[in-house]
Amino acid sequence: MERTSQYMFLGHYSQDSIRNYLRELRYFFVHYGDVPVQQFCADHVVQYLLYLNKTLGCSRTKCHGAAQSISFFFRNVLQKPLVLPTLIYPRKATKLPPVMSQQEIKALIDTIQNVKHRTVVMLLYSTGMRLREISKLKITDIDSKAMQIKVVQGKGSKDRFTLLSQQVLLELRAYYLIYRPQEYLFNGAQKGRPLSLRSIQHLVKIALARLGLQSKRYSVHTIRHSFATHLVENGTDLHTVKELLGHSSLQTTSRYLHLSAKHRQSVVNPYDVLPGEEQPSGSKTKH
Incomplete structure (x- = not known):
């Protein structure tokens, strides 16, 4: 945990990111309390993410955050490559945020x-x-x-x-x-x-x-x-x-x-400018 914190500090991560990463790592370590750190492998990570998703019903955001934290730990502290299947986290759906008038x-x-x-x-x-x-x-x-x-x-x-x-x-x-x-x-x-x-x-x-x-x-x-x-x-x-x-x-x-x-509203509908198409008087050409 201390080594992870030091590496993140050297990488100029924000205090919020450091705190969130360490929290997720702590949960991961507690889940595998009897497993020596050096024995961790990709399968441990996949099973843990399944536990978060299936057993605890955690959100996609929560699971993704856990995966990012553990991945950072693997790459930089354990010096072990960790490649998770991309299908675990498909592209997030694009949702337009609400806007006030x-x-x-x-x-x-x-x-x-x-x-x-x-x-x-x-x-x-x-x-x-x-x-x-x-x-x-x-x-x-x-x-x-x-x-x-x-x-x-x-x-x-x-x-x-x-x-x-x-x-x-x-x-x-x-x-x-x-x-x-x-x-x-x-x-x-x-x-x-x-x-x-x-x-x-x-x-x-x-x-x-x-x-x-x-x-x-x-x-x-x-x-x-x-x-x-x-x-x-x-x-x-x-x-x-x-x-x-x-x-x-x-x-x-x-x-x-x-x-x-x-x-x-400023976009002109392409149908309204087709050759030979005439707009009724008083109608708008923009849609």
């Missing part, structure tokens, strides 16, 4: 009376930052002269810049005068600690429930999806959206084309 975003912000909580949600939407990125945001990351925010060591240990809204900047200044944060923009309950992820999730959940939107599967991450989708609908090119979101691949960003209703 601009009216719903406005209502969400307006329903929050607490200045600090409202500012958090305004930043989530106006920057497209991830939950952890908002939590770790520091005062020094706000550049009001360039009207941008620096995201330090976001997902994948990458720095990037995102947008700073003029209206949100005014809200930030009002928030600062009231709360006087020191290092982190949003302080937690303990001095010198950032606002926790759970606290941010909770305040968004309460606001959604107040609007009766909890049944729509909205979450903190939905606000990020909404930011990206609304950018596309307003004509922002995909490459710019990719950079603002901190995506590694343009393919990941391209799904926001599918989420954009305006983009779909």
Whole structure:
């Protein structure tokens, strides 16, 4: 366990990844408590995954996470190649995430009376930052002269810049005068600690429930999806959206084309432009 932790630390894995990998490894070791570590083989892994799936009824995500953790341990600590059959984890089905309308975003912000909580949600939407990125945001990351925010060591240990809204900047200044944060923009309950992820999730959940939107599967991450989708609908090119979101691949960003209703409505149906086809007066040629 210690060696795995050290290797992951040297590989610049996030603290969350290290914690998750070690947790899954601990379960694996307990399951095979009487088996010496050096005797582990691929069959042990397959049987363990069958146990998780068939006996415990664990989800695909849980089983996949366990397989990744054990695979890392085999390759880097045991120095044993571990090749699992690809059929164990077929390609994950592509599901489009829910997106809030601009009216719903406005209502969400307006329903929050607490200045600090409202500012958090305004930043989530106006920057497209991830939950952890908002939590770790520091005062020094706000550049009001360039009207941008620096995201330090976001997902994948990458720095990037995102947008700073003029209206949100005014809200930030009002928030600062009231709360006087020191290092982190949003302080937690303990001095010198950032606002926790759970606290941010909770305040968004309460606001959604107040609007009766909890049944729509909205979450903190939905606000990020909404930011990206609304950018596309307003004509922002995909490459710019990719950079603002901190995506590694343009393919990941391209799904926001599918989420954009305006983009779909702007597409001309090929049948409507066939030679000799005339549209009835008052009909639309876009579908």
